[in-house]
Amino acid sequence: MQNLFNTLNNFFLIGLPYIALTVFLVGSIWRYRSTKFKVSSLSSQFLEGRQLFWGSVPFHMGVLFLFFGHLIAFVIPRGVLAWNSHPVRLIVLEVTAFIFGIALLIGLANLVYRRVTNPRIAVVTSRMDYFLLTLLLVQVVTGLWVAYNFRWGSSWFSSVLTPYLWSIFALQPDLTAVSALPWVVKLHIVLAYLIVLLIPFTRLMHFLVVPLDYIWRPYQQVIWYWSRKEVRKAWTPWSLQRPKNN
Amino acid sequence: MDVRAQISMIFHLDKCIGCHTCSIACKNIWTDRKGAEYMWWNNVETKPGTGYPTKWEDQDIYQGGWEKKNGTIGLRGAGKKKGLLNIFHNPNLPVIDDYYEPFTYKYLDLIESPAMDDQPTARPVSLITGKPIDIKMGPNWDDDLSGTPDYARKDPNLHDLSPVEQEAMFQLERMAFFYLPRICNHCLNPACVAGCPSGAIYKRGEDGVVLINQKVCRAWRMCVTACPYKKSYYNWHTGKSEKCILCYPRLEAGYAPACMHSCVGRIRYLGVILYDADRIESTANTDTGNLVDKQLDLLLDPFDPGVIEAAKENGIPDSTIKAAQYSPSYKFIKEWGLALPLHPEFRTLPMLFYVPPLLPVMASLSHQDTAQGEKMDPIAKFWNDNWLYDTSTEDLWGTIEQARFPLKYMANLFSAGDEEKIKTVLKKLWAVRIHRRNVTVGDIAPEKVERALREAGLDAPTADAIYKLTSLAKFDERFVIPPAHREQAIEMLEFTGDTKGSIGFGFKEKAERGL
Numbered sequence: 169m170q171n172l173f174n175t176l177n178n179f180f181l182i183g184l185p186y187i188a189l190t191v192f193l194v195g196s197i198w199r200y201r202s203t204k205f206k207v208s209s210l211s212s213q214f215l216e217g218r219q220l221f222w223g224s225v226p227f228h229m230g231v232l233f234l235f236f237g238h239l240i241a242f243v244i245p246r247g248v249l250a251w252n253s254h255p256v257r258l259i260v261l262e263v264t265a266f267i268f269g270i271a272l273l274i275g276l277a278n279l280v281y282r283r284v285t286n287p288r289i290a291v292v293t294s295r296m297d298y299f300l301l302t303l304l305l306v307q308v309v310t311g312l313w314v315a316y317n318f319r320w321g322s323s324w325f326s327s328v329l330t331p332y333l334w335s336i337f338a339l340q341p342d343l344t345a346v347s348a349l350p351w352v353v354k355l356h357i358v359l360a361y362l363i364v365l366l367i368p369f370t371r372l373m374h375f376l377v378v379p380l381d382y383i384w385r386p387y388q389q390v391i392w393y394w395s396r397k398e399v400r401k402a403w404t405p406w407s408l409q410r411p412k413n414n
Numbered sequence: 415m416d417v418r419a420q421i422s423m424i425f426h427l428d429k430c431i432g433c434h435t436c437s438i439a440c441k442n443i444w445t446d447r448k449g450a451e452y453m454w455w456n457n458v459e460t461k462p463g464t465g466y467p468t469k470w471e472d473q474d475i476y477q478g479g480w481e482k483k484n485g486t487i488g489l490r491g492a493g494k495k496k497g498l499l500n501i502f503h504n505p506n507l508p509v510i511d512d513y514y515e516p517f518t519y520k521y522l523d524l525i526e527s528p529a530m531d532d533q534p535t536a537r538p539v540s541l542i543t544g545k546p547i548d549i550k551m552g553p554n555w556d557d558d559l560s561g562t563p564d565y566a567r568k569d570p571n572l573h574d575l576s577p578v579e580q581e582a583m584f585q586l587e588r589m590a591f592f593y594l595p596r597i598c599n600h601c602l603n604p605a606c607v608a609g610c611p612s613g614a615i616y617k618r619g620e621d622g623v624v625l626i627n628q629k630v631c632r633a634w635r636m637c638v639t640a641c642p643y644k645k646s647y648y649n650w651h652t653g654k655s656e657k658c659i660l661c662y663p664r665l666e667a668g669y670a671p672a673c674m675h676s677c678v679g680r681i682r683y684l685g686v687i688l689y690d691a692d693r694i695e696s697t698a699n700t701d702t703g704n705l706v707d708k709q710l711d712l713l714l715d716p717f718d719p720g721v722i723e724a725a726k727e728n729g730i731p732d733s734t735i736k737a738a739q740y741s742p743s744y745k746f747i748k749e750w751g752l753a754l755p756l757h758p759e760f761r762t763l764p765m766l767f768y769v770p771p772l773l774p775v776m777a778s779l780s781h782q783d784t785a786q787g788e789k790m791d792p793i794a795k796f797w798n799d800n801w802l803y804d805t806s807t808e809d810l811w812g813t814i815e816q817a818r819f820p821l822k823y824m825a826n827l828f829s830a831g832d833e834e835k836i837k838t839v840l841k842k843l844w845a846v847r848i849h850r851r852n853v854t855v856g857d858i859a860p861e862k863v864e865r866a867l868r869e870a871g872l873d874a875p876t877a878d879a880i881y882k883l884t885s886l887a888k889f890d891e892r893f894v895i896p897p898a899h900r901e902q903a904i905e906m907l908e909f910t911g912d913t914k915g916s917i918g919f920g921f922k923e924k925a926e927r928g929l
Binding site for chain 1: 493494497498501502503504505507508509510542543544545603604607608610611612613615616617618619620628629630631632633634635638648650651652653654694927
């Protein structure tokens with residue numbers, strides 16, 4: 169029994185993260201390079217707009233806040249612990265995070281409801297979409313469950329999970345602290361790996377192409393197939409001039 | 415001076431018969447695909463009317479185009495700040511019901527129905543869900559329905575017409591309408607390009623065609639909001655936006671775009687225009703009253719040696735400069751001053767110009783109306799069955815001064831509200847008619863003809879040239895397409911062997927959703 173438990177722990181907490189990260193990296197690059205046309209957020213707002221607002225906006229706000237929350241605890245655990253050293257600040261952080269978690273849950277629930285009930289949206293929903301929504305729903309529920317029942321998450325994440333995650337990245341996996349965690353927390357971790365693994369095969373891909381360069385680029389874009397001055401010079405061998413847009 | 419070339423179009427609205435052949439030609443080539451059924455890259459609207467999508471001109475609803483605030487222009491509903499803040503949900507995006515839900519009929523039921531007491535019917539089914547629907551709207555749903563309360567009276571261009579003017583406009587005896595065919599304007603200051611967060615939309619340097627790179631489009635949908643003409647469409651199946659491509663594969667091969675080639679009324683002209691790219695920004699920023707004049711100022715004289723030299727300096731081929739000199743667009747817009755842009759107040763500097771229609775403006779006179787009847791020529795009184803289009807008032811400009819159709823309405827469409835501009839164009843059109851009537855029938859006093867031409871700012875040879883290009887022009891005169899110089903840019907298109915129903919020209923991937 170203990171043996172099986174160890175094997176499972178090893179697979180889900182050591183094997184899976186490496187598989188997930190590899191698949192994510194290789195898969196995303198592969199998908200972006202080979203099927204660039206299909207890298208898209210696949211918006212369905214055109215078919216239904218009003219319900220989407222109450223789904224998409226709270227969902228994305230919640231995801232953004234919580235993703236960066238987890239990231240900060242991963243990158244600067246000491247900073248989080250220092251912040252949490254004062255009880256008021258700890259409570260402010262936990263309550264804020266929990267509110268964003270609730271927003272995320274409400275948004276997600278609205279999105280699921282919209283996908284299931286609207287016949288137009290059902291047409292543009294794939295089986296993977298349903299699977300992904302279910303996965304996210306379970307993930308959010310376990311996350312809220314953990315946050316509510318095992319206080320205070322921001323502190324023990326920084327002291328227990330961060331060393332484990334760093335050990336994964338340092339290629340020296342160390343399960344000592346994690347293997348003792350309750351199964352709900354482990355489930356939450358495993359589902360997170362699963363979501364990372366699925367990114368290249370789902371619409372989650374769109375978060376990799378957030379158009380931040382829009383902020384810096386000039387509004388108008390003119391593309392020349394040919395350098396219009398170079399091409400008219402007799403000494404420009406035209407075979408060297410590649411069209412810029414193909 | 416940064417000289418660039420632009421393919422520019424002229425639509426002569428007096429000649430449009432509203433047959434929709436252009437729309438069908440376009441649909442058959444480009445948009446008979448899943449997700450694109452509702453798209454009409456080319457559509458023909460009845461004006462006054464609400465158009466497609468419904469009330470597209472009302473930017474209070476759709477928030478399209480540029481607006482001038484504190485001296486500079488910015489996108490009304492998109493742009494860097496609004497676009498990125500609203501990236502999770504675009505509050506200004508039209509939904510499919512603003513266009514119409516595409517449908518077909520279950521024709522097979524007519525054939526495969528078992529014997530019954532009742533005749534089988536072909537029920538309409540949605541092309542999205544495949545389920546039976548009640549059709550609420552369709553393409554050109556308001557076709558020819560001008561005057562009706564649901565359509566014509568909700569035309570956004572009526573906003574500054576007084577109720578009296580509107581009532582007069584929709585009286586049964588006076589009612590008039592005209593057709594407004596629309597394609598993408600391939601603007602010089604395109605709002606869709608500026609609104610695209612991914613940078614997928616661009617203006618092609620060589621000929622000014624505005625295109626969406628399907629491989630870079632990420633379905634943020636801001637171009638649909640940004641384009642004030644609503645000529646960028648979201649394909650709900652592929653998750654990409656699409657728009658009129660001015661049939662660039664045809665243009666490169668020397669053919670006219672399909673809508674223009676197939677035009678029954680021969681209302682469409684296409685030619686190269688040289689313009690000064692340095693002044694685009696200042697022109698788009700100018701005051702509303704000067705917009706049309708400044709936009710026309712941008713267009714350069716292709717015979718001016720200075721312009722030719724600057725064009726050559728910029729690498730514009732001699733063949734393009736020559737095409738610009740023969741361009742029908744240049745003649746209509748600059749030489750003759752007959753063509754105006756549609757809704758210049760959107761500040762996108764559209765490169766599709768319209769010759770405003772004279773026919774719906776022409777006075778309708780009934781002989782019971784004695785005051786007007788006195789002014790009629792005897793011949794018109796005799797042929798009293800065609801009084802509705804009688805134009806033979808004794809006043810020279812009677813038809814325009816006593817327009818049946820408020821010029822203000824036309825001005826809201828084509829000159830940002832400046833009635834004088836419309837009047838100038840209509841006078842020219844009318845003077846050409848008087849001149850030609852004199853030439854062919856000869857029943858008009860020569861002084862009257864001379865006065866008409868003089869007051870319209872034309873002379874006899876110009877009037878003849880206008881008449882010739884308007885009425886007799888052959889294919890090669892209507893479409894002066896510059897060679898694309900594929901010998902230099904042989905790789906403009908990678909792959910030309912695609913099939914019907916695929917994504918589009920030069921595209922190898924399947925048109926399916928990206929999962």
